[in-house]
Amino acid sequence: FPSRDPSTRVVRTTCPYCAVQCNFDLHVVDNLPVRVTPTKECPVAHGTVCKKGLFALNDVRHPDRLTGPLLRRNGELVPVSWAEALAYVSEALRPLLATRPDAVGVFGSGALTNEKTYLLGKFARLALGTANIDYNGRYCMSSAAAALNRTVGYDRGLGFPLGDVATSDLILLVGANIAETLPPVMQYLKGARDRGATVYSIDPRATVTAKVAGRHLAVRPGTDGVLALGLLHLMKAWNCIRPTAPAHGMTEVLWQADDYPPARVAHECGISEDELLTLGRLYAGAHKPLILTGRGPEQHAHGTDTVQTYLNLAFLTGHFGKPGGGYGTLTGQGNGQGGREHGQKADQLPGARSLRNPGHRAEIAALWGCSPDDLPQPGRSAQELFNACGEEGGIEALIVLGSNPVVSAPGALQVRERLEALKHLIVIDFLPSETAQLATLVLPGSMWCEEEGTTTNLEGRVQRRRKAITAPGAAREDWRILCDLAAAVGRPRGFTYATFRELQDEFFRATRGGVADYGGLSAERLDRASAQWPVRSADGPDTPYAYAPTYPTPDGLARLHVPSFPPPPAPRGLTLTTGRLGNQYQSGTQTRRNPALRASLELQVHPETARERGLNPGDLARVTTRHGTLDLPVALNPGLRPDTLFMPFHWEASANLLTSPDSLDPHSRMPAFKATPASLVPVPVT
Ligand code: SF4
Numbered sequence: 001f002p003s004r005d006p007s008t009r010v011v012r013t014t015c016p017y018c019a020v021q022c023n024f025d026l027h028v029v030d031n032l033p034v035r036v037t038p039t040k041e042c043p044v045a046h047g048t049v050c051k052k053g054l055f056a057l058n059d060v061r062h063p064d065r066l067t068g069p070l071l072r073r074n075g076e077l078v079p080v081s082w083a084e085a086l087a088y089v090s091e092a093l094r095p096l097l098a099t100r101p102d103a104v105g106v107f108g109s110g111a112l113t114n115e116k117t118y119l120l121g122k123f124a125r126l127a128l129g130t131a132n133i134d135y136n137g138r139y140c141m142s143s144a145a146a147a148l149n150r151t152v153g154y155d156r157g158l159g160f161p162l163g164d165v166a167t168s169d170l171i172l173l174v175g176a177n178i179a180e181t182l183p184p185v186m187q188y189l190k191g192a193r194d195r196g197a198t199v200y201s202i203d204p205r206a207t208v209t210a211k212v213a214g215r216h217l218a219v220r221p222g223t224d225g226v227l228a229l230g231l232l233h234l235m236k237a238w239n240c241i242r243p244t245a246p247a248h249g250m251t252e253v254l255w256q257a258d259d260y261p262p263a264r265v266a267h268e269c270g271i272s273e274d275e276l277l278t279l280g281r282l283y284a285g286a287h288k289p290l291i292l293t294g295r296g297p298e299q300h301a302h303g304t305d306t307v308q309t310y311l312n313l314a315f316l317t318g319h320f321g322k323p324g325g326g327y328g329t330l331t332g333q334g335n336g337q338g339g340r341e342h343g344q345k346a347d348q349l350p351g352a353r354s355l356r357n358p359g360h361r362a363e364i365a366a367l368w369g370c371s372p373d374d375l376p377q378p379g380r381s382a383q384e385l386f387n388a389c390g391e392e393g394g395i396e397a398l399i400v401l402g403s404n405p406v407v408s409a410p411g412a413l414q415v416r417e418r419l420e421a422l423k424h425l426i427v428i429d430f431l432p433s434e435t436a437q438l439a440t441l442v443l444p445g446s447m448w449c450e451e452e453g454t455t456t457n458l459e460g461r462v463q464r465r466r467k468a469i470t471a472p473g474a475a476r477e478d479w480r481i482l483c484d485l486a487a488a489v490g491r492p493r494g495f496t497y498a499t500f501r502e503l504q505d506e507f508f509r510a511t512r513g514g515v516a517d518y519g520g521l522s523a524e525r526l527d528r529a530s531a532q533w534p535v536r537s538a539d540g541p542d543t544p545y546a547y548a549p550t551y552p553t554p555d556g557l558a559r560l561h562v563p564s565f566p567p568p569p570a571p572r573g574l575t576l577t578t579g580r581l582g583n584q585y586q587s588g589t590q591t592r593r594n595p596a597l598r599a600s601l602e603l604q605v606h607p608e609t610a611r612e613r614g615l616n617p618g619d620l621a622r623v624t625t626r627h628g629t630l631d632l633p634v635a636l637n638p639g640l641r642p643d644t645l646f647m648p649f650h651w652e653a654s655a656n657l658l659t660s661p662d663s664l665d666p667h668s669r670m671p672a673f674k675a676t677p678a679s680l681v682p683v684p685v686t
Contacts, residue, residue, distance in 0.1 A: 011468035012039065014455055015053035016111060016448035017585045019157070019331035020182050021457040022049045026057075026449060026468045033057045033449055033468055043530055044162060044457060045184035052585060055596035059447070060469075062593050064431055066444035067473025077442060082474060082484070088441055089488040092424040093128075096397055097489055101129040102376075105385050105395040108135035108344040109402040110333035111586070112478070113453030113465055114518070115500070117335070118350050118507040119482050120401055121343025126368050126494055127486035131379030132395060134346040136403045136586075137339050138382035138669060139410075143303025144293060144329035145340055146668035150304075151311050152551040152558050154352060154515040155340070156460040157331040159547035161532070164324030166191030170286035171199045171213075172279075174224055174310065175296010175674075176330050179208040180582035182458070185330070186212065198282055202227065203296060204577055205604070205646055206639025217279060218641050220270040221577040222675035224297035225565055227276070228309035230265030232257040234280035235317055242318040244326075245549035249560035253312045256562050268567070270641065283317070288325035295332065295579070299674045301660075304667035305563035312560050320558075321547040331458040333586065334448075338456030341516040342507070346385075346669075347378035350507070351514020360514075367510055368494055381669035383409065383661060390421025397424035399485070401478065402445065404433035407587035407652050410671040411627055411661025428481055430471075433589040434652050444475035451477050452500050454518075454526065456533070460546065462521060463530045479503055512536075515552050574609070576625060576645045576678035578655035588650035601654055602635035604646035605680065610636055613680060620683035623647070625658040625676045631683045645678055 009028045014021040023042035027035040036054055040047035059065075069085035070077040080088075096103045106124040108117065117135075124133035141157075148155040165171070165188035178185045189212070193199050201210035202217045202224065210216040219227055235241060236257055243250060266273040283289050291314055297306045307329070314320040314327040331337045342350045353360035361372040380388060386409060388394030398419070409415040419425055419438050427439040430447045450471040456462050471477065476484070479500060486495035497503040504523065512519030517534035520542075525531065531542035550556030583597040591597045603621055615621050621634045623645060630653065640646055649655035655673075663672040 008034070011466050013449060013466045013468060014463050015049060015056060016334045017052040017056065018182055018334060019336045019458040020044055020184050021334070021455055021461070021463055022053055022184060023463070024049055024053060028468050031469045033060055043461065046187070048184045048187065050183040051583060052591065052597060055594055058594045058596055059431070059590045060449060061472070062431065064593060065472060066430055066432060066442060067475050068444055069474070070442040072440045077439070085441060085443060086484055086488040089426065089485055090490070092397060093489050097128060102131050102379065103394070103396040104128050104130045104132070105380070105389070105398040106130065106133040107382070107385065107398060107400045107403055107405065108133070108339070110135060110137035110140055110336040110339035111402055112335060112339055112344070113451065113455055114335065114338040114342055114462070115453045115504050115507045116401070116478050117339050117344045118342040118510060119479055119503060121348070121350065122368065122494065123482045123486055125375055126370060127489060127491040129374070129376065131376035132385055133344060133379060134382040134385055135339065135344045136382065136405065136408055137333060137336055137345070139299070139408060139671065139673070140295065140333055141298070141329065141331055141336050141340055142668035143298040143300070143665055143670045144307045146304040147307035147311055148329070150559060150561060150667070151308070152547060153553040156533070156546045157337055158328040158459040159321060159326070159545065160323045160459070161544050162188055162459050165189065165290065166195065167324040168192050168288050168290040169197045170282055170289040171197060172202060172289065172291045173200065173209060173213065174202045174291060174293045175298070176292055176294025177203065177207040177209045177579065178330065179212055181294070181332060181580050182330060189213070200279065200282070204641045204644045205637065208582075210639070217271060217275055220641065221575045221644055222300060223269040225302065225306035225309040225563060226260065226265055226268045228313050229257055229260040230262060230269070230276055231280055231283055232309070232313050232316065233260045233265070234262070234277070235284060235313070238284050240284045241316050244315050244318050244320045245558065247315065247558040247560050249562065250316060252562045253316065253560045270643070288322055289319055290325050291327045292330050294330045296674060298329070299670060299672070301663040301665050301670070301672040302565035303665050303670045305561075305565050308561050308563045312563070315558060315560060321549070323545055326547070335455040337458055337460060338454070338462070341456070342511065346381050351511035352516035353514045363513060364510065381664070383664060383669065383671050386415045386418050387661065389418035396422065397426070398422055399426045399428070400435055401428045404435045404587035404589050406434040406438065407656065408649065409661070410656050410659035410673055412652065412656040413628060414661045428478060430475065431589050431593065433587065443481055444471070444473070445481060446471045446475060446477040451479075452504070454504070460532045461530045462518060462526065462533060462535070464523065464526045574643055574645055574678045574680055576623060576647060576655070576658060576676045577674050578647055578649050578659065581648045581650065584648065584650040586650070592650065599650070601632065601648065601651050603632040604637040604640055605634050606640045606642040606644070607636045607638055608642045609680070610634055613682060615682055622681050622683045623658060623678050625678045627660055627676070628657045630654070630657055645680060
């Protein structure tokens with residue numbers, strides 16, 4: 001309900017908390033947002049929001065809000081002026097940049113606007129001259145992005161508008177708990193189901209989504225790729241191979257499927273042959289089957305190849321690229337899609353260009369007024385960046401913007417130790433995250449409603465984020481802080497924007513000619529309507545339907561790859577898998593502080609597994625993996641596989657204390673979050 005206060009301003013913007021990017025109206029009184037009202041005009045959620053969006057305001061004036069710079073003196077973070085803060089930056093970074101720029105690392109976030117993503121990459125490569133920049137999307141979307149990029153030359157989570165999901169007749173949700181993580185998307189699934197579609201949840205847990213879907217296949221964690229190979233085996237046996245388009249690698253991929261007969265697949269996935277055959281028959285008989293992957297199959301040390309198995313299946317059965325069918329990945333973070341397109345990735349330049357491509361380097365160098373040779377080569381990926389912190393010849397200073405790796409990175413204890421070993425840790429954030437609390441300097445940045453920008457949702461839809469209020473106290477907008485830092489290190493050239501609009505227009509220009517081309521966009525155009533990229537000219541159309549052959553590959557053909565992953569561990573013992581809770585977002589810096597979004601940290605255990613160990617609900621259980629031990633209260637979940645434990649990761653003392661900081665996907669550098677061998681015992685009573 002709109003406020004009756006006549007001084008109320010209403011600002012339409014987008015929710016920052018997930019990649020759906022629901023539009024809502026913020027009602028503002030005296031520089032304070034007082035109410036959120038969803039809008040039916042939202043092209044994605046059509047007037048719905050989830051609890052996180054509805055109560056997002058609670059964080060905006062939280063007592064913990066950072067309102068001035070904090071500098072570590074005698075072990076304590078103490079308030080200082082901006083002048084003192086920037087003098088510290090100058091003194092800390094200039095000597096490193098003069099001798100070894102790669103000793104300075106930069107770490108960004110999939111929650112940043114597109115403009116900040118762009119500016120952070122430019123800041124790292126042009127102002128600092130370091131190769132070492134990466135971001136937390138490495139832990140989120142990188143496997144699906146790597147698989148799509150190498151197969152069809154670009155990566156847009158959904159190649160069609162979300163509304164088309166309702167036209168599919170079979171939806172396979174692979175490791176995707178939409179009901180809790182992307183709630184408005186459920187309306188499309190329900191729409192499909194109401195039209196007669198079958199919805200299948202493939203997940204070790206019977207999640208809320210699985211219950212709504214009605215069909216659930218509880219595969220063992222880490223075996224999603226084997227399941228897809230088994231389905232491809234069946235499609236081949238049943239003469240259902242009719243590729244979307246000519247492509248490289250098809251023969252080899254089909255040969256590999258011969259090695260995955262139902263008996264092997266059922267054994268390795270921990271399901272029955274009947275279950276596999278039922279799913280296979282449904283897939284073979286569907287006119288427009290849609291496979292949607294979430295983080296379940298992606299967050300593995302073989303995540304790229306696992307996604308590849310599903311891409312291969314969709315492509316070889318002729319469904320890839322169909323509106324509402326084929327394959328899609330459900331991007332998670334607030335700007336997970338745009339955040340992976342514009343240059344904060346270790347190997348990337350704006351517009352999803354590659355740092356390895358001489359032509360791409362030349363295009364961006366021309367825009368930035370430097371020589372292509374001045375641009376660094378690709379640097380360390382996220383986990384490699386942290387593992388090098390404080391190492392001889394590694395990273396000596398790290399700048400973190402809007403991310404909390406002490407909670408979200410695997411092997412969190414080791415990451416904490418690495419960050420503590422740095423000479424300088426500069427954190428730009430708006431709340432004192434666990435990472436900010438380790439910093440030598442904290443700079444107060446802007447929250448989502450305190451800045452302008454654009455974000456790109458899970459279907460490649462670019463939308464405006466509008467500034468509703470000004471940041472409190474001495475907090476500054478993040479883009480200004482990056483410009484201040486460039487000046488502090490003596491490299492202000494290219495960072496002297498008079499207004500945000502100047503930066504935004506440069507960003508749009510920088511994407512022009514890339515595969516993620518926003519070159520035809522402007523704030524005015526986005527005021528009229530959101531647009532799905534590529535948008536190549538100001539008077540040209542946007543692109544609701546991507547992934548039509550030909551593809552932006554050297555010869556226009558797709559390249560299917562033969563996936564390779566180690567055989568899953570013997571089906572015995574327990575496996576710890578990790579994930580999200582509906583009320584929480586990422587490392588919980590915001591949502592754990594929000595009284596409307598309470599959630600408790602518990603270890604989910606199947607009742608049979610608990611009974612075997614003498615554990616009752618609420619008992620403290622000790623989970624041990626090769627990487628750590630944690631005691632947590634037990635919650636019984638009969639919808640979980642008996643050989644699987646589930647733990648959320650939103651707290652510092654939670655899942656990532658037990659995950660591996662060392663196992664990385666060879667293609668995407670994604671760590672292994674989702675399947676860690678574990679043991680479980682009751683905590684001894686003392
Ligand atoms: Fe919408 Fe996601 Fe925000 Fe919920 S968290 S309101 S689903 S954008």
